[in-house]
Amino acid sequence: MNQVIETxxxxxxxxxxxDQPLDREQVETIVKSAQAASTSSFIQAYSIIGVNxxxxxxxxxxxxxxxxxxxxxxxxxxxxxxxxRHMVAADLESADVKDSIESTEKFMVALIDAALAAQNAAIxxxxxGLGICYIGGIRNDLEAxxxxxxxxxxxxxxxxxxxxxxxxxxxxxxxxxxxHVYMENEYQQDRELFESQLHEYNTxxxxxxxxxxxxxxxDTWTAQMAKMLGHKSRLYxxxxxxxxxxxxx
Amino acid sequence: MNQVIETxxxxxxxxxxxDQPLDREQVETIVKSAQAASTSSFIQAYSIIGVNxxxxxxxxxxxxxxxxxxxxxxxxxxxxxxxxRHMVAADLESADVKDSIESTEKFMVALIDAALAAQNAAIxxxxxGLGICYIGGIRNDLEAxxxxxxxxxxxxxxxxxxxxxxxxxxxxxxxxxxxHVYMENEYQQDRELFESQLHEYNTxxxxxxxxxxxxxxxDTWTAQMAKMLGHKSRLYxxxxxxxxxxxxx
Numbered sequence: 001m002n003q004v005i006e007t008x009x010x011x012x013x014x015x016x017x018x019d020q021p022l023d024r025e026q027v028e029t030i031v032k033s034a035q036a037a038s039t040s041s042f043i044q045a046y047s048i049i050g051v052n053x054x055x056x057x058x059x060x061x062x063x064x065x066x067x068x069x070x071x072x073x074x075x076x077x078x079x080x081x082x083x084x085r086h087m088v089a090a091d092l093e094s095a096d097v098k099d100s101i102e103s104t105e106k107f108m109v110a111l112i113d114a115a116l117a118a119q120n121a122a123i124x125x126x127x128x129g130l131g132i133c134y135i136g137g138i139r140n141d142l143e144a145x146x147x148x149x150x151x152x153x154x155x156x157x158x159x160x161x162x163x164x165x166x167x168x169x170x171x172x173x174x175x176x177x178x179x180h181v182y183m184e185n186e187y188q189q190d191r192e193l194f195e196s197q198l199h200e201y202n203t204x205x206x207x208x209x210x211x212x213x214x215x216x217x218x219d220t221w222t223a224q225m226a227k228m229l230g231h232k233s234r235l236y237x238x239x240x241x242x243x244x245x246x247x248x249x
Numbered sequence: 250m251n252q253v254i255e256t257x258x259x260x261x262x263x264x265x266x267x268d269q270p271l272d273r274e275q276v277e278t279i280v281k282s283a284q285a286a287s288t289s290s291f292i293q294a295y296s297i298i299g300v301n302x303x304x305x306x307x308x309x310x311x312x313x314x315x316x317x318x319x320x321x322x323x324x325x326x327x328x329x330x331x332x333x334r335h336m337v338a339a340d341l342e343s344a345d346v347k348d349s350i351e352s353t354e355k356f357m358v359a360l361i362d363a364a365l366a367a368q369n370a371a372i373x374x375x376x377x378g379l380g381i382c383y384i385g386g387i388r389n390d391l392e393a394x395x396x397x398x399x400x401x402x403x404x405x406x407x408x409x410x411x412x413x414x415x416x417x418x419x420x421x422x423x424x425x426x427x428x429h430v431y432m433e434n435e436y437q438q439d440r441e442l443f444e445s446q447l448h449e450y451n452t453x454x455x456x457x458x459x460x461x462x463x464x465x466x467x468d469t470w471t472a473q474m475a476k477m478l479g480h481k482s483r484l485y486x487x488x489x490x491x492x493x494x495x496x497x498x
Binding site: 002003004005007008009011013027028029031032033034035036037038040041042043044046047048049050051052053056080085086088089090092093095096097099100101103104105106108109111112114115116118119120122123124126127128132133134136139148149150151152155158159172173175176178180181182183184185186187189191194195198221222223224225226227228229230231232233234235237238241247249 | 251252253254256257258260262276277278280281282283284285286287289290291292293295296297298299300301302305329334335337338339341342344345346348349350352353354355357358360361363364365367368369371372373375376377381382383385388397398399400401404407408421422424425427429430431432433434435436438440443444447470471472473474475476477478479480481482483484486487490496498
């Protein structure tokens with residue numbers, strides 16, 4: 001196994017960091033790594049906002065549901081889907097691109113582009129001994145995040161990434177069975193097999209939680225998902241995204 | 250620079266492969282690497298369909314706009330946003346999760362999850378000497394792709410990834426200026442600076458194309474984007490996605 005695959009397979013989220021900030025070179029290495037990712041038709045439809053103003057970090061931590069590690073880390077990045085740049089480019093070229101920019105297709109392109117870049121950033125950071133945690137919590141209240149980061153129309157802050165020197169040891173969480181996630185030639189049509197793989201995974205996750213909590217936590221993946229998805233969270237999103245003039249047509 | 254960052258920065262898309270197929274171990278290493286990526290609240294909202302049935306590969310190549318390398322490669326993967334699994338999980342738990350599953354928020358989660366996994370797969374493949382190319386072209390006609398791959402409701406095939414042993418040498422394409430993509434504490438408010446960075450990048454891309462084509466291709470990034478976005482492509486996407494009962498509310 002090479003260093004790359006080792007780094008990838010060793011990933012676990014880190015939620016407590018030492019006080020040591022990232023230096024400029026580390027930040028640039030992480031951003032350059034993000035930029036090296038593939039991008040749909042060269043569109044590069046994302047921006048990365050580094051937040052080091054402590055007041056802003058505190059505010060984002062609060063908005064993300066009081067997650068302390070959003071405020072306390074070595075560096076905090078926000079990855080944004082960004083088609084504003086392309087509106088400006090079209091202006092410079094006197095082109096009408098509104099229908100494209102407002103389409104669900106281009107919204108998807110921007111999300112995918114931003115996520116590909118982010119995962120390169122994550123792997124690069126981990127490869128130099130840093131820990132990372134994705135922060136979806138910033139989507140709790142994007143109106144407020146938009147105000148903090150002053151993002152224009154056609155930009156959606158998607159998630160944060162807290163990066164820093166790890167100050168905790170955490171476990172690698174067991175994933176769904178490979179043969180459940182990976183199919184060949186067609187989607188799994190056998191519902192019984194599909195369900196039995198979920199039951200198998202429930203056994204794995206139940207064991208993981210039992211071991212980790214000394215028997216205190218009893219939980220399975222399907223129960224966890226049913227509970228999480230039972231909450232109607234962030235249902236404002238459709239309207240917010242449309243108000244930014246994306247995903248409209 | 251370590252091997253991880255070197256692999257990331259050396260990325261270029263490969264569009265011609267030798268005949269050598271990936272072996273089972275390589276495929277599993279790539280899928281396991283994909284699965285190791287972060288996932289929003291442990292949701293793992295994606296599936297990966299490996300396509301090795303040559304008839305299906307040929308069909309997908311045709312649907313993607315006659316891209317030969319979709320049919321001719323070492324292995325072809327399709328990454329799908331997948332919330333079908335969560336509908337099944339909720340059934341097993343007798344939970345009502347419809348509003349969540351159909352929300353724009355969960356659509357975004359599934360896209361991001363799938364893209365994070367895909368980028369891990371890409372980096373893992375490249376680290377073992379393989380080349381890759383993302384294939385957004387499968388989104389030209391997702392109704393037809395859905396038929397080929399037999400994906401159920403709540404699943405969207407997002408993009409393909411052709412993987413194999415490279416049979417060509419390609420260049421690393423210059424990205425947007427780092428200081429344009431990476432901002433600090435707030436989005437760039439200075440429109441003049443923003444535009445001047447795009448002009449600077451136009452110079453870089455024009456040089457890149459001139460050098461690469463012996464002076465034959467004159468093109469800038471803003472012109473390329475204006476042209477590409479001027480085409481109203483894939484405007485069926487909103488309806489298609491909603492018909493799969495995603496991104497509806």
